Amino acid sequence: LSAVVRPGGVPGRLLGEARVVEQRRPGGGYLGLVVRSPDVAAAARPGQFAMLRAWPGWDPLLPRPFSFARLDPERGTCEFLYRVVGRGTELLARLQPGDPVTVLAPLGEPFPLPERGRIALVGRGLGIAPLIAVADLASGRGLAVDAYLSARQADHVPGLDALRATCDDVFVQADDRPGRHPLATGHLEEELERRRYAAAYTCGSRRLAVALQRLQALHGFRAWVSLETHMACGFGACRACVWPVRCGDEPAGGGAPVHLVRTCLEGPAFPLERVVYEP
């Protein structure tokens, strides 16, 4: 992609055509679109996302948002995990190596990482995608990482191989294999008796996020959630992607006012305790 600099010299987002390197099919209906874009791979951080469009004309109209599952600055590639859920993803699934994809990235606020210590990743289904990138970066920086994963099928947990390579411990709770805990946070709750986490990261399940909010309140660790919402633009203009968030300087529990906040610009990564999940 051509490097574009915001007038005034502030680095802006990158917009341009990337080439498909690979269309991975790890099973379970999941797909991994690997595109070559050295500028984006170097600039993007875990938790950020890209808007992708890979079809001519106006139908479907809007580009689709995808979080970065892998960022490989050395190979100059990024991977996006997805499933076919509609016409946009159906068209993406048809892409072959060498095909062009229009990429607008990097967008949004990344997940902040602690300087040192141990972190926990709590994700379900495709929500595991941005956590894989967190594990890559964190383990590379010498942080200890554990993953608490949830999926429909035990045999098809997105990113499981990658996470086994970067994490100390990986716990899986699958719907088709009932275990000790109904939720992946059950494993975390057990481990919290012996492990201390500097931070936790979650994505992909409201139930997991709410359970993590409870554990966070009990144990006092920092936690971040990446919110997934419907977007039109991805860069703050359309105001479609809002979510209720406790704003301002007041502590989340101490009367911070709730506002509808854009997940594309102020997020998608938010401090978990500030996010409001209505019953």
Place this chain on the structure above:
Amino acid sequence: MTPDLRVRIGPLELKNPVMPASGTWGVGPEDPGLFDVAQLGAVVTKTLMIGPREGNAPLRVVETPAGMLNSVGLPSHGLDAWLEEVLPDLRALDTVRVASLGGHAAREFVAAIRAVDEAGGVDAYELNLSCPNLGRRVLIAEDEGLLAEVVAACRAATARPLIAKLSPNVLDMAAFARTAEEAGADAVTVANTLRAMAIDTETRRPLLGTVQGGISGPAVRPIIVWRVWEVSRAVRVPVVAAGGAADARDAVEFLLAGATAVQFGTVNFVNPLAMRDAVDGLRDYCLRHGVARVADLVGAARPAAHASPSGRAAR
């Protein structure tokens, strides 16, 4: 020969006819920073409502064939925050700066105009009289009495140019455009979104949080081309087109229909370089067609080809 892309909206000279539609492009942190917006003929802000508003409950946007529905509901941090957060970035732009103003009644528009006029840094106002997502049944731009009252009150409050953004959800837009002109508008924007709705057939529920919203994007363009044609023949003031323009070809189509300038809206979400490319494309069109001044294209559509006196297409 370098074509002259300048157009005039009342006393304002625009370096070209391309500008964003309100609510589809931001200044400061919302500008994706892919090109310098000073290349555009004007910049139009998201609508300022003087009181802080959260806007409507999600879902706010639904994609439809070649278009989208929105029901965002004019979220606004309010006047004071606007003066602090938006105005400094707007003021710094080296192009025509248009503040879009909204309100429930004339006094809200007037209060906003007085405060923004006093702060300075804005060249014109676009009066958003036609947002379909404020929960009212009849919009200001859908009631000729209200329209006349609000535009006249704004006219009395400022010497700066006023652009009245009209509703396409009326039978006779030309009448409403004449009302706005007579009340003192320097130009009219044709038009806001068209009221529309979509239902999820699996859940049998309306998709938008507010049930109904407004449709925009390439799907509506032919409707608005005709509306521009209709309105531009009814008023003397310039018409600013807004309705699905996506590239230079579309901008030329709107100019030929009678628009003096063209707003790009939904396409900014699809291709944030669309407006920059449209300016380049307009220049290319003028060169290709030997057009010295883009203003010469305004209303320059020719009679329909092959029309027989009976109105049937000739063989």
